[in-house]
Amino acid sequence: MDTARWIRGPVGHGATGRLTRVGLKTVLVLVQTVTAANRLADVLPVIDGDHRVQPVYAVPHGADAWHGVESHVRSLGGLVLPWEQAIREKWDLVVSTCREGIEQVHGNLLMLPHGAGAGKSRLRSRMSTATEPTTGLDREVLVRSGRIIPTRIALHTDADLRLIAGRCPEARSRAFIAGDPCLDRMLASRPLRERYRAAMGASPGQDLVLLTSTWSPESAFGRHPDLPARLVDEFPAARVGLVLHPNVWAVHGASAIRGWLSRALTRGLVVVPPERGWQGAVLAADVVVGDHGSTTAYALAVGARVALAAAPVDNLRRGSVSDQVRRMATTLDHGSPLAPQLARAAAVPAFAGVLSSRIGEAHARLREAVYQPLGLPEPDWAATPGCVPVPAVLPW
Structure with a gap:
């Protein structure tokens, strides 16, 4: 074991x-992807201001194949331990949104959903070794050698709770409905919409059209790479923005993405970086063009008008969040002009209830789940959602 790279941090010998x-009580935060880092940024404020708690970060082995994860965490000011050092320590609490590495760490584990909904929307796993459909709340994820790995499992909805009861009943007693902290922050941030619009470069009264894409060949950008340029061309008076899933950036690299978007960029396309701004960009938009990714679901949940550019019909789990997005949102016909179709795109009333069964309660519920294993009384100030960051725009 290479100990030469170990950090003289707040844990360990000496x-x-x-x-x-x-x-101090120590909290190990596992960050497997930039997406996980963004999700954890919605949750970790529940310990802000508490001088009794020390957060420390680690990037599990295997996750470092995702380019830029560790450098992103360091850019946030996080104290990042080498993985070999992190797994040697005993932690008061471990927090993770992904399953990679969770069986190697020592401490009470709080598992959080990775995106919109605790249950995965894909019917088939991306894992090459997977032989059965997956929900993300299955026994193969939550149990190792007969031991349930998470101490607590935070869920967003009553439907998630029913799902885990069916897929891994022995873990049902460890699950609780927290609600969705990302959604709560976005809902709390709606009064700042004009500030977010200004950050996106939208003038007062100017329409803002936002294209958002998850990753994979089935995504909006995977199927229709010409769509950013089409939107810019067909909406010359509008501001057109683009949000790509962090994994698109991690796999293909910023240089390639900039090259692919060059024609749209010269015509005014604005691009939101993967580490900051997608939530504010969604709140700023007048209409969102999306796919089966979580960002599209959040757009519907905060009341945006949405049109789908792509959604896999045969690879969505029935009843999942993405399946409901596909059934409820307008679908684009790419062989016809886009402007008339986006004019007909509509919001879906009450879609927030699809993402959260405890709207406005997530931070209070998650704080309780954090402080119980720490063995500390909760702080005497309220756990509030706070507002999402003002979007950054790449200087392209």
Whole structure:
């Protein structure tokens, strides 16, 4: 084991001689992807302001294949331990949104949903070894060697709770409905819409058309790479923005993406980077063109008008969030002009209830789930959602 890279942080041998704050409870935050980092940014504010708690970050082995994860966490100011060091320590709490690495760490594990809905929307797993349909709440994810790995499992909806009861009944007693902290933050941020619009470069009264794409060949950008240029061409008076899933950036690289978008960029396309801004961009938009990714679901949940550019019909789990998006949102005909179709795109009333059964309660519920294993009384100030960041726009 290579210990030369180990960090002289707040844990491990000799830590007491290094500390400024002593007697701290330690929280290990597992960050497998930039998407996970973005999700955790919605949750970790529940410990903000508490001098009794020390968060530390780690990128599990295997996850470092996703380009830019560790550098992104460091850019946020996170203290990142080498993985070999992180798995040698005993933690008061471990927090993760993904399954990679969870069986190797030592401590009470709080598992959080990775996106919109705790259950995966894809019918078939991307894992090459998978032989059966997956929901993300299955026994193969939650159990190792007969042991349930998570201590607590946060879910968004009553439907998620029914799903885990059917797919892994032995884990049902560890699951609880927290609601969706990302949705709560977005709903709390709606009064700041004009600020988000200004950050996207939209003038007062100017329409903002936002294209959002998840990753995979089935996504909007995977199937229709010409769509950014088409939108810019067909909406010359509008501001047109683009949000791509962080995995698109991690796999293909910014240089290639910039090259693919060059024609649209010269005509005014604005691109939101993967590490900051998609939530504010969605709130700023007058109409969102999306696919089966979580961003489209959140757009519907905050009341945006939405049109689908792509959605796999044969690879969505029936009843999942993405399946409901596909059934409820307008679908584009790419062989016809886009402007008249987007003019007919409509919001879906009450779609927020598809994403959360406890709207407005997520941060209070998650704080309770965090402080119980820490063995600390909760702080005496309220756990509130806070607002999402103002979008950044790449200087392209």
